[in-house]
Amino acid sequence: MQAYTKYQANNNPQGLIGTLQVLDHQYMTIFVDDMIHTLKTVGLNMGYQENSPQLFDSYLKDLVWSGSLEETTLFGTTFIFAEQERIHYRGLAELKNMDFTYQFYDENGIPNAITIQPQSNVINNSNSPCFPN
Numbered sequence: 001m002q003a004y005t006k007y008q009a010n011n012n013p014q015g016l017i018g019t020l021q022v023l024d025h026q027y028m029t030i031f032v033d034d035m036i037h038t039l040k041t042v043g044l045n046m047g048y049q050e051n052s053p054q055l056f057d058s059y060l061k062d063l064v065w066s067g068s069l070e071e072t073t074l075f076g077t078t079f080i081f082a083e084q085e086r087i088h089y090r091g092l093a094e095l096k097n098m099d100f101t102y103q104f105y106d107e108n109g110i111p112n113a114i115t116i117q118p119q120s121n122v123i124n125n126s127n128s129p130c131f132p133n
């Protein structure tokens with residue numbers, strides 16, 4: 001990815017401005033659909049069923065965009081505020097394996113509370129193929 005970022009920064013076909021770290025995340029947005037597909041493939045290989053909520057494109061899209069991609073310019077222009085909040089708290093719920101409740105105001109100014117619950121199985125040192133016991 002670093003080589004690609006350096007190439008893009010030098011040629012800059014999209015006209016983006018920023019440090020290599022900023023550009024790295026901006027260019028990663030190009031691969032969102034590929035990352036969703038990869039996560040779905042990994043989920044299937046881990047035993048999730050095709051129709052399980054953990055493999056829904058909307059859920060995986062939220063996971064892909066949560067975290068450092070939230071800091072990209074494209075995140076703010078692609079999603080309305082309510083979607084940005086959902087994506088942010090979806091990522092936190094999965095990362096921390098806990099419910100997150102946030103409040104937003106509808107078009108009439110009425111507050112609404114939304115609770116996001118983790119959907120995935122927790123991967124930790126005892127059940128992950130990525131972490132040796």
